[in-house]
Amino acid sequence: MEQPVVAFDNVGLRYGQGPEILHDISFALEPGSFQFLTGPSGAGKTTLLRLILLSLRPSRGLVRLFGLEASGIAGQDLTAVRRRMGVVFQDFRLLDHLTTYENVALPLRVQEREEASYRAEVMELLAWVGLGERAHALPPVLSGGEKQRAAIARALIARPELILADEPTGNVDPALARRLLRLFLELNRLGTSVLIATHDLALMDQVDARRLVLSDGQLHRYD
Amino acid sequence: MSGFRFLRRDRRPALVLSDPAASRSLLAIVAILTFLAALAAAGAEMVAASSREWRAALAREATIQLRPQAGRDIEADLARAASLARAAAGVAEARILSRADAEALLEPWLGRGLDLASLPVPRLVSLRLSADPAPDLRALERRLAAEIPGAGLDDHGAWRARLSGVANTILGAAAALMLVILAASGLAVAFATRGAMAGSRDAVDVLQLVGATDRFVARVLALRFLALAAAAAAAGAAAAALSLPLLGWIAALASGARGSEDGVLFGTVSVGLRAYLLILCVAAAVAAIAGLVSAATAKRFLRELRAG
Ligand SMILES: Nc1ncnc2c1ncn2[C@@H]1O[C@H](COP(=O)(O)OP(=O)(O)O)[C@@H](O)[C@H]1O
Numbered sequence: 337m338e339q340p341v342v343a344f345d346n347v348g349l350r351y352g353q354g355p356e357i358l359h360d361i362s363f364a365l366e367p368g369s370f371q372f373l374t375g376p377s378g379a380g381k382t383t384l385l386r387l388i389l390l391s392l393r394p395s396r397g398l399v400r401l402f403g404l405e406a407s408g409i410a411g412q413d414l415t416a417v418r419r420r421m422g423v424v425f426q427d428f429r430l431l432d433h434l435t436t437y438e439n440v441a442l443p444l445r446v447q448e449r450e451e452a453s454y455r456a457e458v459m460e461l462l463a464w465v466g467l468g469e470r471a472h473a474l475p476p477v478l479s480g481g482e483k484q485r486a487a488i489a490r491a492l493i494a495r496p497e498l499i500l501a502d503e504p505t506g507n508v509d510p511a512l513a514r515r516l517l518r519l520f521l522e523l524n525r526l527g528t529s530v531l532i533a534t535h536d537l538a539l540m541d542q543v544d545a546r547r548l549v550l551s552d553g554q555l556h557r558y559d
Numbered sequence: 560m561s562g563f564r565f566l567r568r569d570r571r572p573a574l575v576l577s578d579p580a581a582s583r584s585l586l587a588i589v590a591i592l593t594f595l596a597a598l599a600a601a602g603a604e605m606v607a608a609s610s611r612e613w614r615a616a617l618a619r620e621a622t623i624q625l626r627p628q629a630g631r632d633i634e635a636d637l638a639r640a641a642s643l644a645r646a647a648a649g650v651a652e653a654r655i656l657s658r659a660d661a662e663a664l665l666e667p668w669l670g671r672g673l674d675l676a677s678l679p680v681p682r683l684v685s686l687r688l689s690a691d692p693a694p695d696l697r698a699l700e701r702r703l704a705a706e707i708p709g710a711g712l713d714d715h716g717a718w719r720a721r722l723s724g725v726a727n728t729i730l731g732a733a734a735a736l737m738l739v740i741l742a743a744s745g746l747a748v749a750f751a752t753r754g755a756m757a758g759s760r761d762a763v764d765v766l767q768l769v770g771a772t773d774r775f776v777a778r779v780l781a782l783r784f785l786a787l788a789a790a791a792a793a794a795g796a797a798a799a800a801l802s803l804p805l806l807g808w809i810a811a812l813a814s815g816a817r818g819s820e821d822g823v824l825f826g827t828v829s830v831g832l833r834a835y836l837l838i839l840c841v842a843a844a845v846a847a848i849a850g851l852v853s854a855a856t857a858k859r860f861l862r863e864l865r866a867g
Pocket residue numbers: 351354357375376377378379380381382383384
């Protein structure tokens with residue numbers, strides 16, 4: 337059997353000396369799986385995604401990514417693991433001095449690829465998410481929905497094995513939310529593992545997918 | 560050549576912006592330090608060039624001195640000294656200075672209006688020397704001493720030694736000043752770069768999260784700040800190059816060289832090509848130091864980000 341893309345084993349996390357935000361979290365994401373991570377605001381969804389991204393390290397317990405133990409991942413390995421993941425941040429984290437096109441192309445550019453090798457691909461994806469006309473606009477002049485789509489396109493462009501999306505439909509109308517959800521489902525059909533953090537019940541009700549529910553720092557599963 | 564890919568012009572926009580306030584202070588500090596270092600170097604070179612010129616001019620001249628001796632015909636001795644000198648190898652011209660000339664030379668020391676007629680004023684034969692054949696002044700001095708009592712030859716050697724001593728002192732001071740300024744530039748670049756990098760923290764974080772290696776980010780940062788520092792060094796060097804003629808003019812005034820005659824005797828404080836080349840070298844040195852320092856600073860910055 338293939339090893340899980342992500343596996344948490346009794347993970348606990350506290351920020352600095354503060355209270356423990358996540359307690360005894362254990363779960364696994366199988367390759368090619370699709371699931372939601374849900375729970376009320378402040379439950380720790382973003383924190384859990386940051387643990388997977390290795391931008392936070394667990395206070396206790398084990399995190400494994402692609403079969404590697406997180407505490408052993410550093411330097412070149414860390415970069416290699418991150419290149420296998422695509423992330424949509426809740427606050428987008430687009431670079432304001434780069435155009436939409438440049439932002440979306442960023443994961444390819446940091447792999448030191450020649451622009452000629454990816455230009456068409458980036459323009460195609462931009463057209464697909466409805467940003468073809470906005471390719472040369474800077475993020476500060478984009479609407480919330482446009483930034484959201486740019487952030488999603490950036491997460492997808494390098495064809496990651498795992499997509500993490502933090503409230504990816506928080507800034508768009510229901511019609512666009514459905515369209516974006518179909519995009520994630522399509523990617524999943526092509527083999528990508530997907531984890532979408534959301535508290536949008538209407539969104540989750542559109543798909544019959546596994547739900548990981550966070551409350552009071554504990555994880556409850558509904559498969 | 561793949562190792563030098565980053566040297567190729569990349570038309571894509573810079574990945575990190577530097578904090579504008581910190582960048583401005585980096586630009587200002589580097590430009591000012593480059594300006595000072597370049598002026599110090601160029602000024603020292605101008606002094607060295609003038610000293611070379613003066614010493615060369617002095618070496619082309621010598622003076623025979625005749626002290627009046629009781630019972631001797633000084634005019635005959637002068638003529639004899641002049642003809643001995645003309646016969647010597649390497650002497651292009653020997654000119655007897657009249658008694659009036661000799662008295663005029665004493666005027667600055669003795670004052671005007673003094674009747675020198677009764678005084679035994681030494682008389683001079685001014686010699687112009689040629690470079691080829693080289694003059695043998697020691698031989699000439701021996702012949703003069705043998706034939707004319709009270710004759711002496713002054714080749715200005717003491718003056719030349721003094722000039723070169725002064726010039727060397729100025730050069731040494733300028734070199735020390737340069738080293739201090741270059742060290743200060745290094746420190747200033749380190750501080751300013753750190754400040755400016757702190758402003759690009761978020762961008763660095765995003766780059767790492769989308770899969771940039773530390774090496775890639777360090778290079779992006781270092782090149783960004785190297786570009787800033789190089790632009791500042793260029794500006795400082797340009798300002799120094801523009802103010803060089805002014806410096807030359809002030810030096811000329813200070814040295815008291817006014818007319819063409821003084822120019823011949825003391826040389827001219829001119830701004831040579833070497834001074835401009837030195838300014839270029841200083842700018843290159845500042846840019847190189849800035850490059851090394853910003854690369855090291857970028858590496859440290861990333862290490863500190865990693866450490867949390
Ligand atoms: N950087 C941080 N430092 C300290 N506390 C934090 C930090 N980020 C989040 N928290 C706290 O952790 C808890 C979970 O936050 P978060 O993971 O953002 O929840 P969610 O994404 O589910 O809304 C909240 O109480 C929040 O205040």
